[in-house]
Structure formats: C-alpha cells, structure tokens
Amino acid sequence: MKKSILFIAVLMGVSAANVSVANNGLKIVDLAANTAGDLNVKALDGLKFRLTIEKLQNKSYIVIKNADGETVYSEYAGKSEVFSKVYDLSSLPDGNYSFIVANGNETIEKPFAISTEVKRTATPK
DSSP states (O other): OHHHHHHHHHHHTOOOEEEEEOTTSEEEEEEOOOSTTOEEEEEOSTTEEEEEEEEEOSOEEEEEEETTSOEEEEEEEOSEEEEEEEEEOTTSOSEEEEEEEEETTEEEEEEEEEEEOOOOOOOOO
C-alpha cells in the first residue's frame, strides 16, 4: 500500500515536458530532468529516446507503460555510475506513455507522448 501511495505521489508531482516535432512529422516529447538531476530522457531522431540515469545505487527496474498502466517494455539495470540506453519506440502506437525507473526506495516517472501529424497540401498539375 505504501508503494502505491508513493507511486501516485510521484506520478502527480513529476516533470513538465516540452513538445518538439521530429523531421518525419511525428510529434514527440523532449523531457527535462528535474528530479535530483539523476534521470534524463532526451528525444533523438524519429521515435528514439535516450534514457540516462546517473549513480544507480542498486539494481533498478526500468519500465515503459502506456496510459492504461500496461507494461510495454521492461528490463533490469545493474548498479553503475551511469546507465545510458537508446530506446526505439517506433513500434508503439500513438498515445501517452511513461518511462518509470524504480531504484531502491525511489521511483521516478517521466511521461511522454507519441502522436502522428498529417499535413494536407494541394499541388497544381
């Protein structure tokens, strides 16, 4: 029960996201780390994100969940000074998602959104 309350509290008090538009017309989100400066999620080209975590004290659980709370990806990361990995999220449908990192007693969540933009144009023949 304590973990559920902590998770909800973290969920409600987490960072703001800045929207950016990728070259291929997909709207993605660039997230700024403002929780102790230890976690950073950066949007790269297309739907690739780089997750960087500094000073992992313990074995950590990394998960990507959709808006319904379903896990779409998960892995464990061992104790290290810097964990950095690029995630290709191009197989995920449009929607709201979150990177969640559980490191010991601390849980950090970074939300992001994937949405497709379509431009209509008229071209004379």
